[in-house]
Amino acid sequence: MDPNERTQITSITGVAPAEDPGEVARPFIVLMVSERDERAVPLGDSAMVIGRADGCGLLIDDLRISRQHAKVERRGDEIWLEDMGSTNGTFVAGRRLEGPHRLRHGHSFQVGANMLRFEWRRESDIAAAQALAQDLERAAQYVISLLPRPITEGALRVDWVYEPSAKLGGDVFGYHALDGDTATAYLIDVSGHGVGAAMHSTSIMSALRRQALPGVDFRDPGQVLTRLNDTFLMDDHDGFCFTMWYGVYHVPSRVLTYGSGGHHPGYLVSADRRRMAQLRVDNPLMGAVPGYAYGSAHVEVPHGATLYLFSDGVFDLTDRTGRQWRLGDFVRLLSGPPGREAESRRLFAAVREAAAPGPLQDDCSLMTIAFD
Amino acid sequence: MEMTVTPIDGGAVKVAFDGRMDVIGVGDVESQFTATVAENDTVVDMTGVTFIASMGIRMFVAVTRPMRSNGRKIAIFGLQEPVKEVLDMASMDQIVPIFEDEASARAAIA
Numbered sequence: 001m002d003p004n005e006r007t008q009i010t011s012i013t014g015v016a017p018a019e020d021p022g023e024v025a026r027p028f029i030v031l032m033v034s035e036r037d038e039r040a041v042p043l044g045d046s047a048m049v050i051g052r053a054d055g056c057g058l059l060i061d062d063l064r065i066s067r068q069h070a071k072v073e074r075r076g077d078e079i080w081l082e083d084m085g086s087t088n089g090t091f092v093a094g095r096r097l098e099g100p101h102r103l104r105h106g107h108s109f110q111v112g113a114n115m116l117r118f119e120w121r122r123e124s125d126i127a128a129a130q131a132l133a134q135d136l137e138r139a140a141q142y143v144i145s146l147l148p149r150p151i152t153e154g155a156l157r158v159d160w161v162y163e164p165s166a167k168l169g170g171d172v173f174g175y176h177a178l179d180g181d182t183a184t185a186y187l188i189d190v191s192g193h194g195v196g197a198a199m200h201s202t203s204i205m206s207a208l209r210r211q212a213l214p215g216v217d218f219r220d221p222g223q224v225l226t227r228l229n230d231t232f233l234m235d236d237h238d239g240f241c242f243t244m245w246y247g248v249y250h251v252p253s254r255v256l257t258y259g260s261g262g263h264h265p266g267y268l269v270s271a272d273r274r275r276m277a278q279l280r281v282d283n284p285l286m287g288a289v290p291g292y293a294y295g296s297a298h299v300e301v302p303h304g305a306t307l308y309l310f311s312d313g314v315f316d317l318t319d320r321t322g323r324q325w326r327l328g329d330f331v332r333l334l335s336g337p338p339g340r341e342a343e344s345r346r347l348f349a350a351v352r353e354a355a356a357p358g359p360l361q362d363d364c365s366l367m368t369i370a371f372d
Numbered sequence: 373m374e375m376t377v378t379p380i381d382g383g384a385v386k387v388a389f390d391g392r393m394d395v396i397g398v399g400d401v402e403s404q405f406t407a408t409v410a411e412n413d414t415v416v417d418m419t420g421v422t423f424i425a426s427m428g429i430r431m432f433v434a435v436t437r438p439m440r441s442n443g444r445k446i447a448i449f450g451l452q453e454p455v456k457e458v459l460d461m462a463s464m465d466q467i468v469p470i471f472e473d474e475a476s477a478r479a480a481i482a
Contacts, residue, residue: 093392106396167395191426193395239434243426243462262429262462284466288433292466316425324423326454327461361394362425 025120027079029058029072032115032166032359040121047073049084050111058116064088065112072103072118079103079118088112094322094356108358115358139195140164146202146209148174150342155251156183160367161348163313169363170197170242171311172205178218182250184208185369189263189311190242191285200240204232208246221246221259225283225294229261234287241287245309247279249301254371256307259296261286264312264327271304273335279307306343307369308334313362314347317355325354343368373397374420377408384413384481386474390420393428393455402431409435409446415477419450424458432468449477 027043029050041048041058048057053067066086073080082100083090090097091110103109103118110116121129144162151158158175170190177183186208190201211218213227224246234241245266247258258266262285265278283294301307315330330351339346344366351364373391380386387408391397408414421428432448439446449471451459464470471477 106399189426191430234434235437239430241430241433262464264461280461282463282466284463285429285433288437288467312426324454326457 025122025125027074028119028121030117030119031058031060032117038166040119040126043072043074043079045074047071050116051084060112060114062112062114065114069111070097070109081109081118086111091322094318094324096322110356110358113357115356135195136166136168139198140168143168143172143198143202146172146174146205148176151175155372156249157370158185158367159342159344159370161344161364162366163348163360163364165193165313165361165363166359167193168195168198169193169311169313170201170240171313171363171365172198172201173309173365173367174205174209175367175369176209178248181252182219182248184218184246184248185307185309185367186244186246187263187309187311187365187367188242188244189313189363189365190240192240196238197240200232200237201242204228204242204244207231219248219250219257221248221257221296222294225259225261225286225296226292229286229292229294230290232287233290237287241285243285245279247307247309249371254301255298256301257296257298259283259294261294262288267308267331267334268299268301269306269308269334270302271306273337275302276331276335301371303372305371307371308347309367309369311363311365313360313364314351314366316362317351317360319354320356322356329354343370373400375401375404380415380478382413382482384415384478386415386417388417388420391422393421393424393431395425395427398425398427398431405431406435409439409444410442411444413445413481414447415474415481416446416448417450417474418448418452418455421455422452424455426462429459429462429464432464436468445481447471447477447480449474 028040031039033039049068050058050070051068052065068084069086070083070090080100081103083097092101105120108115108117173187175185188201188204190197207213216223216227243263245260245263247256249256258279259281261283265280268277281295281297315325315327317325333347333350376388378386447469469480
C-alpha cells in the first residue's frame with residue numbers, strides 16, 4: 001500500500017467518530033445486577049442521587065442502603081462521587097469514602113450490597129457492548145458445553161462449579177480415562193478476559209481431550225506440560241499465557257502423578273479432614289519460557305481422600321469487610337464440614353457468602369475429585 | 373494504579389508502582405510501562421503494590437522476553453507479602469529476577 005494512502009485512511013477512521021455530534025460520550029452509572037446483567041443509567045446535568053427513596057435518580061430496593069445514600073455529579077468533564085451521610089457507607093476499592101471522590105472511567109464503587117461502575121459511553125459503544133455481551137454469553141455457553149458431566153459413582157467421583165465472570169475469563173477444566181487403569185484431570189486458567197481468552201483455553205483443552213500432542217505419553221504430566229508449553233507459546237498466541245494443573249491417577253496403585261505450570265497447588269484432603277497435602281511443582285507459568293522442561297511429582301492417595309482443583313477466581317476477591325482475600329482464606333474452607341449439597345457447591349456458596357456484594361471479578365472454577 | 377519513572381545511575385530507570393495491580397490497574401499503566409522498559413534497563417519498585425492479579429503477572433511476562441532479546445535488563449524488588457505469595461505460586465522468579473531490596477535489584481541490572 002502507498003504510505004500516504006495508509007495515513008489518510010488512518011486519519012479518517014481515527015477522527016470521524018469524535019466529530020459526529022451524535023457520537024458524544026455521555027456519563028453512565030452502571031448497576032451490576034448479576035454476573036452478566038447490568039442496568040445503565042445516564043447521568044444528566046443535575047446530580048444523581050442513589051438511594052432507596054422515591055425520587056432518587058438511581059433507585060435501589062435494598063434495606064442496607066440509606067434513603068438518600070450517595071450522589072454522583074458532573075463538574076465540567078469530571079465526575080464526582082460523594083456519600084450523603086449514609087448509615088452503611090459508600091466504598092471505593094474497599095475503603096469507606098470520607099469526602100468527595102473523583103470517578104474515572106471504568107472504576108467501581110459499592111453502595112450497600114450493590115456494586116456500581118462509572119463509564120463514559122457513546123451510543124455506538126452501548127450497541128457494541130450489547131453485541132459483545134451476547135458474544136460473551138455464547139462463548140460461555142460454548143465452554144460449558146465442553147465441560148464433562150459430573151461423575152457420581154465409581155472409584156472416582158467428580159463434581160464441579162463453573163461460574164464465568166461478566167467479561168468471561170479463560171478457565172476450563174476436564175477429566176477423562178486414559179486407559180482401563182488411569183484417568184486424568186486438569187484445570188487451565190488463561191490470563192486475560194474475553195472471547196479470545198476463552199477460545200485459547202478451549203483450544204488447549206481440545207489438545208488434551210483429543211490427545212493431539214504427537215509422541216506425548218499423556219500419563220506423564222511432565223511430558224504433557226512441556227509440550228503444551230512449546231505448542232502454546234505466548235509469542236505465537238496473541239500474548240496469552242496460562243497456568244495449569246495436570247494430574248494422572250493410577251487406580252490399582254493409588255498413585256497420583258501431577259505437574260503444574262505457574263498454578264497454585266491442588267489440595268488433597270484426607271477423609272477425616274485433618275491432613276492436607278499441597279500438590280504443586282515449582283514450574284513457571286505456561287507459554288512464557290520456550291523449551292522449559294516441566295517436572296512432575298507423585299503422591300499415594302489415602303482412602304476416602306478428596307482432591308480440590310480450582311482457579312484463582314475463587315480467592316481473588318474482596319470480602320464484606322473490604323479485606324483482600326488470599327489463597328489461604330479459601331484453603332481454610334476446604335477442611336470445613338461437608339454440607340448436604342455437593343462439596344463444590346458448598347465451597348462456592350461459602351465464597352459467595354464471604355465476598356463483597358456484586359459480580360465476582362474473575363471466572364470461578366472449582367473441581368472436587370473424591371477417591372474411594 | 374500510579375506509575376512513577378525516575379532516572380537512576382548508569383542510564384537506567386526505576387519504575388515505582390502504587391496501588392492494585394488488577395485488570396484496571398494494569399490497564400492504567402501497561403502501555404507506559406511497556407514503552408519505558410523497551411528503552412531502559414529497569415528496576416521495578418513494588419513497595420506500593422498491595423495486590424497483584426494474573427493480569428499483572430502477564431504484564432511482566434509479556435515485557436520480559438522482548439527485553440531479553442534486545443539486551444535490556446529488568447529486576448523487581450520490594451514485594452509485600454500478599455504479592456510475594458502470588459508471584460511465588462506462579463514461579464515468577466524463573467522468569468523475572470526478584471530481589472528483597474533496591475540495592476540488590478540495582479546491582480543485578482548494572
